[in-house]
Amino acid sequence: MLTKRIIPCLDIKNGRTVKGINFINLIDAGDPVQLAKKYTELGADELVFLDISATLEGRKTMQKLVLEIAAQIHIPFTVGGGITSVNDVEQLLKNGADKIAVNSAAIKRPELINELANKFGNQCVVVAIDAKKINNKWIVHIAGGTQPTQLTLFDWAKEAEQRGAGEILFTSMNNDGTKQGFANEALAKLSSQLNIPIIASGGAGTIQHFVDTFQKGKADAALAASVFHFGEIAIADLKNELKKQKITIRL
Amino acid sequence: MKVTIIDYGAGNIKSIQFALKRLGVDAVLSNKIEEITQSDRVIFPGVGEASSAMKKIKQRQLDVLIPNLKQPVLGICLGMQLMCTSTEENNTKGLGIFNTEVKKFTPKVKVPHMGWNTINNLSSSLFNGINEEEYMYLVHSYYAQKCTEMIATTNYEITYASALQKNNFYGVQFHPEKSGNKGQQILKNFIEL
Numbered sequence: 001m002l003t004k005r006i007i008p009c010l011d012i013k014n015g016r017t018v019k020g021i022n023f024i025n026l027i028d029a030g031d032p033v034q035l036a037k038k039y040t041e042l043g044a045d046e047l048v049f050l051d052i053s054a055t056l057e058g059r060k061t062m063q064k065l066v067l068e069i070a071a072q073i074h075i076p077f078t079v080g081g082g083i084t085s086v087n088d089v090e091q092l093l094k095n096g097a098d099k100i101a102v103n104s105a106a107i108k109r110p111e112l113i114n115e116l117a118n119k120f121g122n123q124c125v126v127v128a129i130d131a132k133k134i135n136n137k138w139i140v141h142i143a144g145g146t147q148p149t150q151l152t153l154f155d156w157a158k159e160a161e162q163r164g165a166g167e168i169l170f171t172s173m174n175n176d177g178t179k180q181g182f183a184n185e186a187l188a189k190l191s192s193q194l195n196i197p198i199i200a201s202g203g204a205g206t207i208q209h210f211v212d213t214f215q216k217g218k219a220d221a222a223l224a225a226s227v228f229h230f231g232e233i234a235i236a237d238l239k240n241e242l243k244k245q246k247i248t249i250r251l
Numbered sequence: 252m253k254v255t256i257i258d259y260g261a262g263n264i265k266s267i268q269f270a271l272k273r274l275g276v277d278a279v280l281s282n283k284i285e286e287i288t289q290s291d292r293v294i295f296p297g298v299g300e301a302s303s304a305m306k307k308i309k310q311r312q313l314d315v316l317i318p319n320l321k322q323p324v325l326g327i328c329l330g331m332q333l334m335c336t337s338t339e340e341n342n343t344k345g346l347g348i349f350n351t352e353v354k355k356f357t358p359k360v361k362v363p364h365m366g367w368n369t370i371n372n373l374s375s376s377l378f379n380g381i382n383e384e385e386y387m388y389l390v391h392s393y394y395a396q397k398c399t400e401m402i403a404t405t406n407y408e409i410t411y412a413s414a415l416q417k418n419n420f421y422g423v424q425f426h427p428e429k430s431g432n433k434g435q436q437i438l439k440n441f442i443e444l
Contacts, residue, residue, distance in 0.1 A: 002407055003367045003386065040431070045367055071269045076388055076429045096265035098390075098429065121299040123363045123390045166363055166390075195358050197365050220361065250367045250386040 001248045004214045005045040005221035008228045013052050015061040019226050033068050040073045042235040051081030070096020101126040104142040117164025127160040132173040145173050161194050171201040179205025184217035191218035199223050207241045214247050254278040255290040259307045270428035282311045297329030301340035318346050323444045324420050331422030349415045351398035360408045363392045368405050375402035375416050379440050385433050387425035
């Protein structure tokens with residue numbers, strides 16, 4: 001049976017792993033290649049690297065880093081952050097990335113999703129959505145969660161799927177960094193409305209939160225950062241507990 | 252040992268090259284007929300859409316070359332699918348090495364089939380040292396139907412052929428280069444066939 005996936009996420013700025021709370025207050029969390037290697041050995045199913053460098057120099061560093069990661073690890077990984085064109089993606093895939101995640105650029109120009117899916121196949125196009133629940137509506141945000149848009153989560157996710165997204169990475173801004181659990185209600189709704197895998201992101205604090213997001217949130221994969229980076233949850237313990245709770249997982 | 256990865260502009264080839272390097276093999280990327288013919292092992296990769304991949308293969312006359320190769324050949328993912336008779340993906344005719352058709356998963360399940368799933372009913376030396384129900388990484392929307400040439404099966408919506416073999420030709424739907432240490436073992440087995 002297809003397993004649920006556990007995905008550590010590494011936010012990268014100028015070649016280093018960083019982690020913030022509610023998208024701000026960045027602190028250093030180590031060398032990405034070493035972390036990636038460690039997570040692979042500990043049983044991560046996949047990795048996500050989000051490039052939050054704002055400068056061109058930082059982006060060039062990222063391309064080099066992708067090559068280094070591909071040389072060292074043998075599980076799939078996704079790269080996101082600042083991708084705006086087919087050319088960006090071509091280079092990242094050439095350097096060894098398996099999938100890429102687009103966020104703001106796809107909202108500004110939705111055709112980008114079609115272009116990427118047509119050129120590289122929809123299996124490699126992850127559409128990342130940051131959304132915040134405001135007055136009972138899930139409002140999509142761009143630019144690292146700083147700017148609200150006119151779009152709502154469910155409409156935009158459906159459009160992304162129709163345009164060729166192979167997967168949706170949904171980060172709940174209300175939950176992110178709180179360690180109070182994932183946005184399971186919205187996740188379950190996404191999962192029932194779409195026919196592509198959904199990755200839950202934002203809010204992981206305990207092992208039970210992962211159990212809940214798979215059982216109640218119907219997520220296909222769960223992504224987390226700080227609970228792994230700072231050793232609060234060991235991937236092996238997490239997976240053993242998931243298995244005990246009858247969730248299909250790779251040990 | 253000379254290993255060539257067929258280069259026809261298909262997606263993530265770097266990972267296969269890196270995986271082989273970890274086994275101590277420096278694989279060459281090439282679409283030159285002479286170079287491929289003279290290799291000890293040939294890997295036929297593929298990520299992306301079937302009809303445009305087939306077009307590129309034909310442009311380079313690889314459609315004539317590949318079915319006539321005599322050394323062990325390993326098709327991976329779309330590479331494997333293109334070695335079958337045909338695929339539903341834009342009604343593309345395949346190389347006809349494996350006598351089976353490639354179909355699309357229905358909307359009863361989430362498509363693409365993405366993530367780790369087990370390989371079962373293993374019956375080939377390609378799987379030496381691999382246990383039944385070992386997890387491999389898969390990402391695909393089309394699958395090869397069960398047939399006499401299958402050497403592994405996987406369940407997703409239905410039971411399909413996740414690996415095929417005919418004479419010197421091998422095909423795997425999963426990505427051994429992305430399937431951790433066990434995937435690495437399968438690549439090692441292929442090199443040591």
